[in-house]
Amino acid sequence: MIHYLLGILLFVIGLYGVLVKRNLFKIIIGLIIMEYATFLLFALVGFREHGTAPIQPGVAGKVFVDPLPQALVLTAIVIGLGTTALIAGLAVRIYEKYGTLDIRKIKKLKG
Amino acid sequence: MVNSIPLFVVIPLGCAFILPVIGRRWERAGDLFANLVTVTLLGLAIWSVRFIRETTVYHVGGWGAVNGIPIGIYLVRDGLSIFMLVVVNLIAFVATLYSINYMEHFTDKTKYYTLFMLMLAGMNGVILTGDFFNLYVFMEIAAIASYALVAFGTEADELEAAFKYQVMGSVGSGFILLGIILLYSYTGTLNMADVGRVILDKGTSNLVWFVNVLFIVGFGLKAAVVPFHMWLPDAHPSAPAPISAMLSGVLIESIGVYPLTRIMYNVIGFDGVLSNILIVLAIISMMIGGLLALWQWDYKRLLAYSSISQVGYILLGIGLGTPLGLLGALFHLFNHSAFKGLLFLDSGSIVYSVGTRDLREMGELDRRMPITSKTNLVAAMSIAGVPPFNGFWSKLIIIIACIQAGRYGVAGWAILGSILTFAYILKAERYAFYGKAGRDLADVKESPPFMCVALIILAVICVVAGLMLLPNVRETILFPVVNTLTSGTEYIWRVLR
Numbered sequence: 001m002i003h004y005l006l007g008i009l010l011f012v013i014g015l016y017g018v019l020v021k022r023n024l025f026k027i028i029i030g031l032i033i034m035e036y037a038t039f040l041l042f043a044l045v046g047f048r049e050h051g052t053a054p055i056q057p058g059v060a061g062k063v064f065v066d067p068l069p070q071a072l073v074l075t076a077i078v079i080g081l082g083t084t085a086l087i088a089g090l091a092v093r094i095y096e097k098y099g100t101l102d103i104r105k106i107k108k109l110k111g
Numbered sequence: 112m113v114n115s116i117p118l119f120v121v122i123p124l125g126c127a128f129i130l131p132v133i134g135r136r137w138e139r140a141g142d143l144f145a146n147l148v149t150v151t152l153l154g155l156a157i158w159s160v161r162f163i164r165e166t167t168v169y170h171v172g173g174w175g176a177v178n179g180i181p182i183g184i185y186l187v188r189d190g191l192s193i194f195m196l197v198v199v200n201l202i203a204f205v206a207t208l209y210s211i212n213y214m215e216h217f218t219d220k221t222k223y224y225t226l227f228m229l230m231l232a233g234m235n236g237v238i239l240t241g242d243f244f245n246l247y248v249f250m251e252i253a254a255i256a257s258y259a260l261v262a263f264g265t266e267a268d269e270l271e272a273a274f275k276y277q278v279m280g281s282v283g284s285g286f287i288l289l290g291i292i293l294l295y296s297y298t299g300t301l302n303m304a305d306v307g308r309v310i311l312d313k314g315t316s317n318l319v320w321f322v323n324v325l326f327i328v329g330f331g332l333k334a335a336v337v338p339f340h341m342w343l344p345d346a347h348p349s350a351p352a353p354i355s356a357m358l359s360g361v362l363i364e365s366i367g368v369y370p371l372t373r374i375m376y377n378v379i380g381f382d383g384v385l386s387n388i389l390i391v392l393a394i395i396s397m398m399i400g401g402l403l404a405l406w407q408w409d410y411k412r413l414l415a416y417s418s419i420s421q422v423g424y425i426l427l428g429i430g431l432g433t434p435l436g437l438l439g440a441l442f443h444l445f446n447h448s449a450f451k452g453l454l455f456l457d458s459g460s461i462v463y464s465v466g467t468r469d470l471r472e473m474g475e476l477d478r479r480m481p482i483t484s485k486t487n488l489v490a491a492m493s494i495a496g497v498p499p500f501n502g503f504w505s506k507l508i509i510i511i512a513c514i515q516a517g518r519y520g521v522a523g524w525a526i527l528g529s530i531l532t533f534a535y536i537l538k539a540e541r542y543a544f545y546g547k548a549g550r551d552l553a554d555v556k557e558s559p560p561f562m563c564v565a566l567i568i569l570a571v572i573c574v575v576a577g578l579m580l581l582p583n584v585r586e587t588i589l590f591p592v593v594n595t596l597t598s599g600t601e602y603i604w605r606v607l608r
Binding site: 035 | 247
């Protein structure tokens with residue numbers, strides 16, 4: 001149970017970073033921490049005590065680690081790579097336009 | 112025809128792959144291919160309406176059930192998915208038609224169409240999928256493409272809006288993925304129908320409630336329900352007009368409202384507490400969205416706030432949970448895509464010809480741009496709820512459903528919301544088309560032909576959509592769609608059969 005709670009704690013730390021930090025790249029790091037907390041949690045969900053790798057043939061009755069979350073986490077990591085690359089690219093372009101990474105100074109849009 | 116189901120994802124995805132390859136040499140390739148794809152998909156979606164009473168399951172890669180337990184990814188086509196497919200592909204068709212002329216003054220049309228096709232593939236996938244993780248993947252495809260499309264102009268405010276949109280969108284996706292993980296840990300399966308079956312067997316627990324909350328926050332962020340709406344008024348106006356029409360018209364509904372409805376009704380099971388949460392969120396959205404729209408001078412920003420308010424109506428009908436409420440909600444969803452798509456395309460025509468989004472600088476456009484102003488009038492009357500147009504019928508049904516369910520206070524809020532809608536749309540109409548011009552507009556001309564054709568198509572739909580409520584027509588189109596939701600967890604047995 002404790003490792004699930006730690007995963008959720010990591011998720012909340014990431015969320016804190018997104019909501020509180022003022023620097024564009026620190027916000028992005030917050031997002032990444034949030035993402036990886038969910039991946040970690042997903043891998044933990046598939047974990048079994050004393051389980052082995054799920055690829056050995058001919059050992060029926062043994063305890064296996066659930067392979068499904070591992071496969072899905074791989075997919076999710078690739079998606080995370082795409083979003084991170086895009087948002088980092090956006091942050092660089094914003095820096096070129098505004099000359100700052102402080103979100104308090106980037107506020108053309110309001111109302 | 113089971114085999115037509117994956118085509119909704121495969122065709123746009125294939126087009127997104129081919130376009131960058133051939134678009135380098137042949138600039139018009141994007142116009143041609145994107146329009147061909149959307150016409151084909153629209154035709155396919157309308158052809159699918161004949162199966163609206165059936166539930167068809169397509170097993171991706173041929174991986175069916177083993178001992179009654181699904182192991183592969185399922186694509187499920189039932190009444191609700193077909194209805195959503197028609198809505199999404201209709202607006203996509205009109206938006207690509209409109210893009211032919213409108214996107215001329217942007218630099219790279221091929222990349223634009225590539226992203227557009229990716230977004231379309233993602234949305235169609237979300238609508239058809241019957242698997243939680245697949246839902247997440249398709250949702251991210253649509254969302255990432257839309258982040259890039261919002262930033263497509265790469266000016267300062269567009270980049271800022273896209274950044275804000277992506278931060279909020281990623282937080283939403285994080286919540287949704289967390290919910291999916293917890294649901295997997297509780298049920299040990301990712302197939303929606305199978306998850307529903309396990310929850311029926313095991314009963315709900317606190318964990319399922321926590322997952323419900325995570326989904327409401329996550330999909331609420333995607334649908335811009337009020338406490339989570341901050342990104343929408345920045346993101347939707349900053350995108351090019353056809354994309355604004357897609358985002359406000361169908362994206363917030365297909366990756367926000369639709370999955371929430373599907374999960375609440377068909378998988379987890381709808382009850383009184385969820386109903387109250389949705390109704391409260393809906394009323395707040397209607398009021399705050401409407402009030403903030405009244406303050407705006409930027410035409411597209413006003414429309415973006417109005418989207419928040421109209422999504423409130425859809426959620427209200429869904430939250431009521433009665434068959435009449437659901438009928439109103441789904442019909443309003445269709446109407447909202449039509450009139451909000453049309454309003455955003457009209458605002459795009461104004462930007463194209465006049466070069467401004469500020470209402471104070473427009474005026475007298477009814478003489479200079481007759482087609483834009485007439486179609487805009489049709490859309491404005493629809494959204495304001497003037498009788499012969501479609502928006503009137505759906506709002507009327509929702510209000511009647513509130514009264515029928517005995518919630519008179521909620522009905523009062525809905526009526527107040529429609530008065531607000533009338534007020535802000537009248538303001539836009541008056542300043543943009545009839546008021547005195549803020550500056551010299553003598554050389555303003557009507558927009559090019561493809562844009563006008565797109566506007567006229569949507570205007571005709573706004574006028575005739577009310578006919579869907581005629582007896583016989585509603586029994587064949589709308590009632591089966593409502594049935595897929597009111598039959599609740601029977602969805603499980605129709606899919607697992």
